[in-house]
């Protein structure tokens with residue numbers, strides 16, 4: 622992907638439950654020559670609609686877990702005393718590590734007088750490259766309770782970019798992580814455009830200001846889709862006024878609709894049912910792909926607002 626032509630759109634939200642994934646999937650049928658990527662690795666959902674057929678699946682290793690070699694352990698109990706996560710238990714006279722509690726700090730392994738504790742890299746989950754009816758899809762599944770999601774997000778983006786380059790595609794459409802933590806920062810790194818799916822309420826506006834601040838920090842332009850706008854028309858007006866005042870492009874508004882639930886129940890994207898909202902979402906996609914920040918000055922007010 623030559624940088625000048627590269628388009629990397631990441632759909633984000635200040636918090637979960639705004640309809641971010643449903644809208645990302647609804648945009649997918651309009652995105653041609655695009656690699657899709659689910660970066661919401663803590664709760665990946667795009668696969669439910671995209672119905673991927675895996676072409677390649679690999680292990681995701683991250684962090685470390687302690688394992689006691691029983692044959693070399695002399696039962697001194699030092700490791701149990703040192704472990705502040707209470708991950709080492711004595712069972713039937715033997716010391717053993719509960720891998721679910723082990724935080725991988727490595728203290729026990731470093732200080733065991735017998736050097737009887739291994740500290741290998743641990744399997745955290747799997748990631749895949751799949752085919753879907755809309756195009757190639759890069760996604761992952763973390764094991765329950767696993768962290769390292771920022772590292773996995775970076776890996777998925779790297780793989781999606783490499784795949785796009787191999788296929789001669791210039792676009793990535795990613796479902797980003799919700800919130801403003803480490804995974805969303807990893808989601809946004811290198812993006813050319815953030816699209817925030819928001820709900821029209823005071824708390825929705827507050828969440829948007831925070832996530833737009835993260836976006837501004839990385840000098841990534843950020844536009845807005847107001848979802849279920851008709852449930853709070855006054856909130857929508859206030860959101861629109863804020864976007865206009867601060868220079869955030871409003872890509873569109875989507876009303877609450879039973880169409881979405883009906884489509885999901887059939888395993889379809891909202892825009893595959895031929896319902897009334899298809900044109901609405903098509904128009905939003907046109908605005909997104911035709912958006913170009915005209916000058917760098919458009920980014921300055923966003924940067925200035927990042928600590929709000």
Ligand code: SF4
Nearest residue numbers: 694695697698700733
């Ligand atoms: S510190 Fe080493 S030798 Fe002592 S109980 Fe733990 S594993 Fe066994």
Ligand code: SF4
Nearest residue numbers: 704723724726727729
């Ligand atoms: S690596 Fe750290 S957390 Fe895991 S068992 Fe050893 S001391 Fe406890």
